[in-house]
Amino acid sequence: MSNDGEKGPKPGEAARRPGETKQAGGGTSPPAPRRRPGEKPFIPFARFEDVVVRCGHVEKFGLLPEGQDRFREGRRKKAMGRDCKACRERKQREEQEAAQARRAEKEKRKMQDAEQTPGPEKAARSQPGRLPDGSQFEVRYDAAKERWSGSLTVPTPGGTPATFTGSGSALFPLLANLDKQYRATLT
Numbered sequence: 001m002s003n004d005g006e007k008g009p010k011p012g013e014a015a016r017r018p019g020e021t022k023q024a025g026g027g028t029s030p031p032a033p034r035r036r037p038g039e040k041p042f043i044p045f046a047r048f049e050d051v052v053v054r055c056g057h058v059e060k061f062g063l064l065p066e067g068q069d070r071f072r073e074g075r076r077k078k079a080m081g082r083d084c085k086a087c088r089e090r091k092q093r094e095e096q097e098a099a100q101a102r103r104a105e106k107e108k109r110k111m112q113d114a115e116q117t118p119g120p121e122k123a124a125r126s127q128p129g130r131l132p133d134g135s136q137f138e139v140r141y142d143a144a145k146e147r148w149s150g151s152l153t154v155p156t157p158g159g160t161p162a163t164f165t166g167s168g169s170a171l172f173p174l175l176a177n178l179d180k181q182y183r184a185t186l187t
């Protein structure tokens with residue numbers, strides 16, 4: 001059941017009706033009219049005053065009639081401790097736009113990765129032929145960065161092996177990229 005008699009109305013909620021006084025120790029307060037939950041007695045603001053809020057802008061602060069505004073100071077403090085409505089809305093809009101920009105940037109990086117590292121079938125088709133005997137791939141996955149990095153070492157007729165390095169988000173495109181780097185030295 002409601003214990004309004006103990007807690008009283010919340011800040012912002014209209015205070016008790018004129019003439020109604022708080023009963024100490026749960027005395028013989030008249031039965032309150034039944035209200036549906038969430039329904040509050042409506043008392044219009046008597047007047048407004050200008051307060052400077054956190055962002056430095058001025059907002060209208062509504063005052064209930066004298067004697068019916070027990071929580072005025074609490075409400076005032078709360079109003080002054082936050083930004084004005086316009087600033088709060090702008091901030092929310094900026095946060096949404098920043099999140100959108102981050103998503104777009106991520107999508108763009110993904111596309112660039114895909115461009116830089118052609119798919120294995122495509123690389124194989126455009127670069128026929130096999131690697132020299134003893135060619136060696138070495139790859140390592142970094143889970144934190146979600147990237148593969150690795151090298152391809154190819155023996156050369158001169159005796160000094162040629163090494164190609166690279167990294168990418170997917171393993172097979174990385175292998176194809178290293179292979180492509182080697183083949184570019186052949187032309």
Ligand SMILES: [Zn+2]
Pocket residue numbers: 055056057083084085086087088
């Ligand atoms: Zn503001």
